[in-house]
Each structure stands twice: as C-alpha cells, then as structure tokens.
Amino acid sequence: MRRQKVLVLYLANSALDAPTVAWSVYDGAGEALRMAGDQDQPPYPTGLAALKDGWRLFQASQLNPHARGEEFDLAYLKYEFWFEQLVEVAS
Amino acid sequence: MTLLTSVEMARFVARGFLRFDAAVPDDINAQFMAEAGAAPDAADGRRVMAVYAQTLAGSAIAEAPPGRPLADTYPADSALGRLLALPRVAGAFRSLLGEAPVFDHHFLHITFPPSYHEAGGGENVSQHTHQDSTIDPRLRFDVQLMYYPHEVTLEMGGTRFVPGTHLRKVSEVAIGRYQNIRGQQHMVCPAGTLLFLHHGLWHGGGVNRSDRTRYMFKIRAHASGSQVRQWDARDLNGGPAHRPIFFRKSLPEPDTVETILMASEPWFEQDTGRLEYVNRVKLWRYVTGDTDYDADYWMTRLENVGA
Numbered sequence: 597m598r599r600q601k602v603l604v605l606y607l608a609n610s611a612l613d614a615p616t617v618a619w620s621v622y623d624g625a626g627e628a629l630r631m632a633g634d635q636d637q638p639p640y641p642t643g644l645a646a647l648k649d650g651w652r653l654f655q656a657s658q659l660n661p662h663a664r665g666e667e668f669d670l671a672y673l674k675y676e677f678w679f680e681q682l683v684e685v686a687s
Numbered sequence: 688m689t690l691l692t693s694v695e696m697a698r699f700v701a702r703g704f705l706r707f708d709a710a711v712p713d714d715i716n717a718q719f720m721a722e723a724g725a726a727p728d729a730a731d732g733r734r735v736m737a738v739y740a741q742t743l744a745g746s747a748i749a750e751a752p753p754g755r756p757l758a759d760t761y762p763a764d765s766a767l768g769r770l771l772a773l774p775r776v777a778g779a780f781r782s783l784l785g786e787a788p789v790f791d792h793h794f795l796h797i798t799f800p801p802s803y804h805e806a807g808g809g810e811n812v813s814q815h816t817h818q819d820s821t822i823d824p825r826l827r828f829d830v831q832l833m834y835y836p837h838e839v840t841l842e843m844g845g846t847r848f849v850p851g852t853h854l855r856k857v858s859e860v861a862i863g864r865y866q867n868i869r870g871q872q873h874m875v876c877p878a879g880t881l882l883f884l885h886h887g888l889w890h891g892g893g894v895n896r897s898d899r900t901r902y903m904f905k906i907r908a909h910a911s912g913s914q915v916r917q918w919d920a921r922d923l924n925g926g927p928a929h930r931p932i933f934f935r936k937s938l939p940e941p942d943t944v945e946t947i948l949m950a951s952e953p954w955f956e957q958d959t960g961r962l963e964y965v966n967r968v969k970l971w972r973y974v975t976g977d978t979d980y981d982a983d984y985w986m987t988r989l990e991n992v993g994a
Contacts, residue, residue: 604864608957617954620866632813632866632891633847633873668965670855673865674956 703853711879815863844893845874
C-alpha cells in the first residue's frame with residue numbers, strides 16, 4: 597500500500613531557496629505522530645533543500661496584489677509550499 | 688504599584704508579551720492550588736473532558752460574568768484577589784489598560800499527563816496554535832494574564848507562544864496549520880510566574896509527557912478608558928532624532944524604544960517583516976498619543992504624499 601507524507605514549508609520570500617520560517621509535517625504512513633510545537637528547528641533550511649532530499653513539490657502559494665487600503669494589514673504566512681513523499685507500507 | 692517602564696512597554700508593543708518569573712509568592716501559589724481544586728485521579732473509561740468538568744465544578748473559584756470591574760471580581764482575601772493586588776500585577780494592568788480595567792473572562796487550563804488519556808481513550812497531543820477570541824481588527828488591545836501557580840518543566844508542556852505575532856489579524860485557529868514557527872517559546876518556569884499577553888499573540892497549550900497534572904489560570908481584561916501613557920513614562924524623552932538607517936557603522940544602542948520596536952523575530956518574512964515595523968509604530972503612536980512618532984523613517988516615508 598502507498599501512503600502520503602506531507603511537508604509544508606513557509607519560506608521567508610517567494611523563492612523556493614529562501615530560508616524556512618515555519619513548517620508542518622503530516623505522516624500518512626503513521627510512523628510518527630507530529631503535532632504543534634514538537635520541533636524548534638526546521639527540518640530543512642530552505643525549500644530547495646527539501647527538493648534535494650526527495651520531497652516532491654505539488655503546490656505553492658500565489659503572489660496576489662495588495663488590496664488598496666489594506667496594504668499594511670498582516671494575517672497568515674505568505675509563502676507556503678506543499679511537498680509530498682509517497683511511501684510503501686505493509687498491508 | 689509598580690508601573691511598567693517605557694522599555695518594558697516598548698517590548699510589549701513589539702513582541703506582544705511581558706514575562707515575570709516567580710513574581711507571585713509561594714503562599715499565594717499554595718492558596719491558589721488549594722482553591723482551584725485538584726483534578727480527580729485518572730480512571731478507566733473516564734474521559735479527560737469529564738475529569739475537566741468535574742474539576743471545574745468542584746473548584747472554589749467562583750464563576751464570574753464579563754463586564755464587571757476587574758478589581759471587584761475576586762474576594763480580596765482569595766488567592767486571585769491577593770495576586771491582583773501585588774504591586775507588579777496591579778502596575779502592569781494599570782500600565783497596559785489604564786484605570787479601572789474590566790473583567791472579560793477567566794479559565795482554569797489543565798493539561799493532563801499521559802495516564803489520563805490512556806484511561807479515557809483519547810490522544811495526548813498539543814493544542815493547535817491559535818489566536819484567542821475571533822478576528823479583531825482593533826488597535827486598542829486587551830490583556831490576557833497567564834498565571835503559572837507551580838513549577839512547569841519542559842516535559843509538562845507549558846504554553847507555547849510566538850513572540851511578535853500579535854499584530855496579525857487572523858481568525859482564531861485558522862493558523863492551526865502552522866505546527867512549528869521559528870522563534871516559538873515554551874513556558875518552562877518557576878512557580879508564580881506571570882505572562883501578560885496582548886490578546887492577539889499566537890499561542891497553544893503544550894503536550895504533557897510528565898506524570899504531573901499542569902495547571903494554568905488565565906484572566907482576560909480590557910480597558911475602560913484611555914490606554915495612553917498609563918505607564919511610568921518619565922524615561923521617555925521627547926521625540927527622537929532619527930537615527931542613521933541601513934548604512935550604519937556600529938550596532939544600534941540597546942534598550943532604546945527604537946531598537947526594541949525595530950528588532951525582527953526569527954519567523955519574519957523578509958518583506959512583511961517591514962510591515963510588522965510599520966504596525967509596531969502605529970501601536971506605539973496609540974499608546975503614547977504621539978501621532979507623529981516614527982522609527983527608522985518607515986511611516987514618514989509612507990506619509991509623504993505631498994500637499
């Protein structure tokens with residue numbers, strides 16, 4: 597059986613080789629239970645480092661223009677990159 | 688009372704929190720633990736939420752409706768009444784919220800060790816990172832006091848929070864997707880430690896892997912009047928002459944308002960980090976009443992729109 601592992605990296609700008617500022621890991625293979633606050637240092641220093649380690653990029657956040665009057669409002673992290681690995685698990 | 692200094696106030700504006708270790712004496716901590724009430728032991732089939740409800744029901748801390756003066760919320764001889772009367776606590780509330788702060792709500796947060804989850808059939812995981820209440824676009828801010836009545840070790844899963852996130856306008860646990868953020872802090876502290884938070888600061892409860900139940904009491908309060916210059920602002924010396932920016936030959940002077948407001952956090956994105964500075968300047972203008980204040984020319988540049 598194949599299962600998906602997901603890595604989400606939040607980078608310091610829109611370039612994939614920019615530094616990691618936040619991250620999440622979800623393990624569909626069930627090998628590890630990951631949760632909020634479980635790791636204080638990022639698993640990869642950049643998105644490119646994750647690519648080099650075999651993670652496959654499948655989504656990146658868009659760059660949207662800033663709405664007039666809301667140029668200085670901040671909310672969610674801006675540069676979000678989703679990666680996956682497909683792994684075989686025993687059936 | 689012990690009012691905050693301008694340096695402390697600038698730190699609150701920039702980072703969204705102030706921490707005071709072991710600020711509450713042991714006798715008040717012991718009285719609080721007795722009044723809060725201990726959680727019943729874990730028992731097979733007893734779910735954690737049932738234990739929670741039983742603990743709250745048996746607590747000597749009374750329910751309190753929102754909207755009353757904070758000063759009238761707790762009996763003067765109760766642990767919480769004595770805590771609020773401490774010069775450091777009274778001074779911090781006065782500095783941040785002005786005269787006559789108003790009670791919003793309180794809660795006894797309990798983080799159970801693994802035995803409770805095993806007995807109740809639940810999973811022992813940390814709380815998703817979130818911002819309290821709901822989307823809050825105000826510049827005016829509420830304060831949340833987190834009180835740690837006993838020592839908290841790393842294994843006990845103290846509150847996790849991310850300095851500097853308080854000025855982001857998000858919708859509560861919509862940020863739960865972010866498991867880890869560079870610069871996040873975990874509350875590991877001695878008994879009697881206090882954390883004063885801006886209401887917008889991102890935080891979440893840690894996972895308790897120890898064999899001890901962890902207790903934390905939170906009180907939210909808001910201002911009833913002005914929040915302008917309510918701290919000891921005697922160390923605030925007029926409008927600063929702009930310091931050199933970018934092309935600098937030495938490190939900036941530490942512990943000035945400008946240095947504090949212009950300090951980045953490890954999670955800052957390279958472009959929006961600059962917007963964080965803009966928003967810090969706006970909040971500093973709000974608490975000082977100085978509508979012309981600027982640091983490092985961020986607002987001056989943006990406000991130069993011609994006649």
